[in-house]
Amino acid sequence: MRGLFLWLAAVATLLVPATASPQSMAACRAKPELLKIGSTLPVARKAMAERKHLRIIALGSSTTAGYGVSNPAYAYPMQLRIGLEKALPGIEIEVINRGIGGQDVEEMAARMRAEMMSHPPALVIWQTGTNAAMRHMPLDLFEQRLRDGIKLGQSLGADFVLMTLQYAPAVVALPDEEVYERIMARVATEVGAGLFRRYDIMRGWYDDGMPYAQFVQLDGLHLNDFGQKCIGRLLTRSILGALTGP
Secondary structure: OHHHHHHHHHHHHOOOOOOOOHHHHOOOOOOHHHHOOOOOOHHHHHHHHHHOEEEEEEEEOHHHHOOOOOOHHHOHHHHHHHHHHHHOOOOEEEEEEEEOOOOOHHHHHHOHHHHHHHOOOOEEEEEOOHHHHHOOOOHHHHHHHHHHHHHHHHHOOOEEEEEOOOOOHHHHOOOOHHHHHHHHHHHHHHHOOEEEOHHHHHHHHHHOOOOHHHHEOOOOOOEOHHHHHHHHHHHHHHHHHHHHOO
């Protein structure tokens, strides 16, 4: 009943979609503690210091691919590149988008080696968890594939930042989405990866009174222009904090 009620309430708020106007972007926010990823990103720091170059692979599903945005520049990987280029003059920034809609953690882990070998990155942003939760992937299998993927990527010489699930009606209606989110947080801590807490950031928007229509598309699942741009900007702040902090 909880899921059904939340879904119906969300649909009612999604009748009039919002756009990523300059006025609406003023609402892009997050509590400072949610932007701390818990890693100093040593490989990425070294690449910047020694080669003046930072290559990032954005590995993920439809969010990473930019599904449904009105302009490809609004997708979070492009927003990340734009933000890092502005903040890090003198450093060549390369963000390679490897988002494939519909994939879950198992499929992404299976292509991890090929993606990283073709363009060796200093940093991988791994956006995952939502499709696994929606398909009710066994929790132990989800955790194992997550660990295996990160360990493989780290052995190939990259830092990792996990991006957790989105807080959207179709996800919140699930009975156990927070369990997948907690597994990602625990795995990140145990294997020395960073964690970008997208689920908690977006829940903060909703709890503060921002309607779903401000950041979610009419399908109740995918981020709209505002959601993508804001997540990209906040991710940029998180990565910069890790790269330039003590």
